[in-house]
Amino acid sequence: MSTGLSKPPDSTDAGDLAPRHDAADLPGDPRLRTVIEPPQGWQVINFGELWRYRELLLFLCWRDVKVRYKQTALGAAWAILQPAMMMAVFMVFFGRLAGVSTGEIPQSLFFLSGILPWFFFSTALTNAANSVVGSERLITRIYFPRLAIPFATVAAAAVDLVVACGLLAAMVVGYSVAGYTIAPGWTLLMVPVAIGLVGLTAAGLGAFLAALNVAYRDFRYVVPFFIQLGMFATPAIYMRPTAGEGEAVALLRALNPMNSLIETFRAGVLGGPVPWGRLGVAAAIAVVVFLAGCLYFRRVEERFADIV
Amino acid sequence: MTAIRVAGLGKSYQVSHAGQRRGYRTLRETLVETAQAPLRRLRGRRSAAQTTEEFWALKDVSFDVAPGEVVGIIGNNGAGKSTLLKILSRITKPTTGRVVLNGRVGSLLEVGTGFHPELTGRENIYLNGSILGMSQKEIDRRFDEIVAFAEVERFLDTPVKRYSSGMYVRLAFAVAAHLEPEILIVDEVLAVGDAGFQKKCIQRMGEVAHGGRTVILVSHDLPMVGKLSNRLIWIKDGQVHQTGRPAEVIDAYQSHAVQVVQQEAVVDLSSHPNRSRRYTPLLKQLRLFGADGRPASAFPVGQLSTETHPLLGTTGGLDCTYCCRFEPILLMPGEYTLNVRLGDMEDYRDVVMSAARFTVLPADHFGSGRLPERKFGPVVLCGEWTVN
Numbered sequence: 001m002s003t004g005l006s007k008p009p010d011s012t013d014a015g016d017l018a019p020r021h022d023a024a025d026l027p028g029d030p031r032l033r034t035v036i037e038p039p040q041g042w043q044v045i046n047f048g049e050l051w052r053y054r055e056l057l058l059f060l061c062w063r064d065v066k067v068r069y070k071q072t073a074l075g076a077a078w079a080i081l082q083p084a085m086m087m088a089v090f091m092v093f094f095g096r097l098a099g100v101s102t103g104e105i106p107q108s109l110f111f112l113s114g115i116l117p118w119f120f121f122s123t124a125l126t127n128a129a130n131s132v133v134g135s136e137r138l139i140t141r142i143y144f145p146r147l148a149i150p151f152a153t154v155a156a157a158a159v160d161l162v163v164a165c166g167l168l169a170a171m172v173v174g175y176s177v178a179g180y181t182i183a184p185g186w187t188l189l190m191v192p193v194a195i196g197l198v199g200l201t202a203a204g205l206g207a208f209l210a211a212l213n214v215a216y217r218d219f220r221y222v223v224p225f226f227i228q229l230g231m232f233a234t235p236a237i238y239m240r241p242t243a244g245e246g247e248a249v250a251l252l253r254a255l256n257p258m259n260s261l262i263e264t265f266r267a268g269v270l271g272g273p274v275p276w277g278r279l280g281v282a283a284a285i286a287v288v289v290f291l292a293g294c295l296y297f298r299r300v301e302e303r304f305a306d307i308v
Numbered sequence: 309m310t311a312i313r314v315a316g317l318g319k320s321y322q323v324s325h326a327g328q329r330r331g332y333r334t335l336r337e338t339l340v341e342t343a344q345a346p347l348r349r350l351r352g353r354r355s356a357a358q359t360t361e362e363f364w365a366l367k368d369v370s371f372d373v374a375p376g377e378v379v380g381i382i383g384n385n386g387a388g389k390s391t392l393l394k395i396l397s398r399i400t401k402p403t404t405g406r407v408v409l410n411g412r413v414g415s416l417l418e419v420g421t422g423f424h425p426e427l428t429g430r431e432n433i434y435l436n437g438s439i440l441g442m443s444q445k446e447i448d449r450r451f452d453e454i455v456a457f458a459e460v461e462r463f464l465d466t467p468v469k470r471y472s473s474g475m476y477v478r479l480a481f482a483v484a485a486h487l488e489p490e491i492l493i494v495d496e497v498l499a500v501g502d503a504g505f506q507k508k509c510i511q512r513m514g515e516v517a518h519g520g521r522t523v524i525l526v527s528h529d530l531p532m533v534g535k536l537s538n539r540l541i542w543i544k545d546g547q548v549h550q551t552g553r554p555a556e557v558i559d560a561y562q563s564h565a566v567q568v569v570q571q572e573a574v575v576d577l578s579s580h581p582n583r584s585r586r587y588t589p590l591l592k593q594l595r596l597f598g599a600d601g602r603p604a605s606a607f608p609v610g611q612l613s614t615e616t617h618p619l620l621g622t623t624g625g626l627d628c629t630y631c632c633r634f635e636p637i638l639l640m641p642g643e644y645t646l647n648v649r650l651g652d653m654e655d656y657r658d659v660v661m662s663a664a665r666f667t668v669l670p671a672d673h674f675g676s677g678r679l680p681e682r683k684f685g686p687v688v689l690c691g692e693w694t695v696n
Binding site: 032033034035036037038039055056059062063066067070071137138139140141142143144216218302305306 | 338394396410413415417418435440
C-alpha cells in the first residue's frame, strides 16, 4: 500500500527562504517517500492521508456549493425554498387531508424538523453515489485519496442543511415568541450529534454506492428509487409515534437509523425527550455502515481509473 | 540516493475478444454470468469471462532516476508510455513490481484538470492548484505570478466558460507551470496556445527542468524532449528498449520509426503506426506520385509530387483532397522521410510524423553526364552562371 503524500506537512510552509528542492533533508526524507506496489486486497481507511488532503476536500466541497446555485436567480435561497415547499406540501396532505396529528407542536415546525435531516440525507446520498462517476476526469488524471470525492459531496449537502436550519431557527424563535411551549435548552446539543450521525451514514452508504456505480451503472437508477422508498420507511418525517402501531412498525422505527436520528434531531430542536436507546442503536449502525462502506470503496478504488 | 526507482514494473489489462472494450459492466451481465457459470461448467463450455485475454501494457520495466535528472520517455503509441505515467502518478496500480519516489510528487497529465466552467478564473486557480497538490498558502503566494503568466488579469472574475479557448489553456498551463514539487511527472501537455505562448511554455518548462527538480517527461515532440532531457528512455512494446543520451536514442528511435513504415506509394494515415493520439485523425491518406503522374515511392532526382486526403468531419461533407505539387525539389539521391501536418503554423490540427518513406534515385538531372551525389549536399540547386 502506498503511504506517500503530495502535499507537504504544514510545517514545511514555515521555512520558505530556500527553494524546497534545496532542503537538505528532502531526497531521503521518509515522510515524503511514496511506494507504489500492486494492490493487496483490503486496504485500511486512510484517515491520515485524508487529513493531509483536507484542503482539497474543502475545495471540492466549496466547488460543489458554489456551482450548485450558479446562474440561478434565487441562488442559495433554494437551499431554504426546497424544504419549505416540501413542508407546505406535507401540511396540506398529511395535516389537512390525512389529518395527522402533531400534538402540541405546530405542524409546520414538526414537518420541517423532519424534512431537513431527511433532505440532507437524500441529497448527500444521491450526490455521493454519483460523485465518483461524475469525477471521471479527475480520477483518470491525478492522484488524491479517492474517498475525498464522496466525502466532499456529503459536506456540500451539509452546507445546504446549515443554511436551511436558519429558517428552522427563525421559526422556533417566532413560535416561542408567539407563546408556544417550545423549549430547546441543552437538547440543542443533540442537533449536531444527529446531523453528524446522518452525515456518517450517508457518507458510508454513499461511498459504497459510488464504488458500485463505477462498476455497475445500474445503481444510477436504483438509488433514486430506494431514496423514495426510504422516505415511506421513515415515518418520523411526517408522523408521531402512536400507541397503537404494530410490531413491524415498531421494529422499523428501531432499526431504521434515519428514523431515530430524525426523532433525535426534532427532539433537539423542539426540546422533546431524546430517544436515547434508539439513538444508541442508530449510532452503532451509522458507524458500522460508514466503516463498511469506506472499506468496500478502498477495496475497489484501485480499479476506478481503469474502468470508470 | 535515487529520486525514482522503478523495479520490475508490469501492468496487465483484461482485453475482451469480442472487441467490446467497454470498461464497466451492467449488473445484469454479472448476474447472468454468475448464474450461468455453473451450468457452463457442467456442459464444459467456455464462459464469457474466458474469452478475455491478458494484455501486458507494461512488462518488467526498471530504471533509476537521480535527483535533479530530467528523463524523457519516448515511444510509439500503445508502447506503454501512458500506462507508465499513470502508475508513476498513482492513478492506477501496477500488476507487478514496485516504484519508490523520494520527494514530493506532482503530476501533470493534462492542463486544467478539475477546471469548472461555471467558476471564475480566480476560483479555478485555487481549485486547480489544490487539485494539483498545492497548499492554499502556496497558491496565495504565487497567485500574481500565475495571473501574469496567463495574461488574464482583466478576466479574473469572469467564469471560465466565457473565456476564449486560448485564454483557457493559458490559465490552465499557468497554474500547472507554478507547481513546485521535487519530482514532476509531465505528459505531453507542454506547448499549448498560440505560437507566442507556446514559446513561453517551453521556456518555462526549460526553467523547471533545469531548476534542480527531478522531471519525467513524455512527449512526441522529439526535438524538444531531446533538448530538455539529460537522458531518454525509449519504451517499446511495454519494455525499456533503449536508454541513453538524448541524441543517440532519438537517432535510434527515428531510424526505427522509419523502418516500421514501408516504402509505399499510398499510405494510410488514419491508423498510422506513428500517429500521435493527441490529434483527431483528419488526415486520411497520403499518396506519392512521380512526375509522370503515376503512384510511386522511388523517384529519379527532381520527379516527385505528393497528395494527401484529409477528411474534415463526416457530416459536414467537407471531404476534400489536398494536393501539393512541388516545384521539382532537387533532393539528392537517398532515402527520405515525410512528415505530414495539417493546420497553420500556430495550431496544428493533425500531425503524422514519419508518415512515409521514399527513395530518390540517382538521375542525370542536368544532362551533364554526371550523377549528383549525396556528398555534394542535401539538394541540387539550379544556378545560373555568368562570367565577366
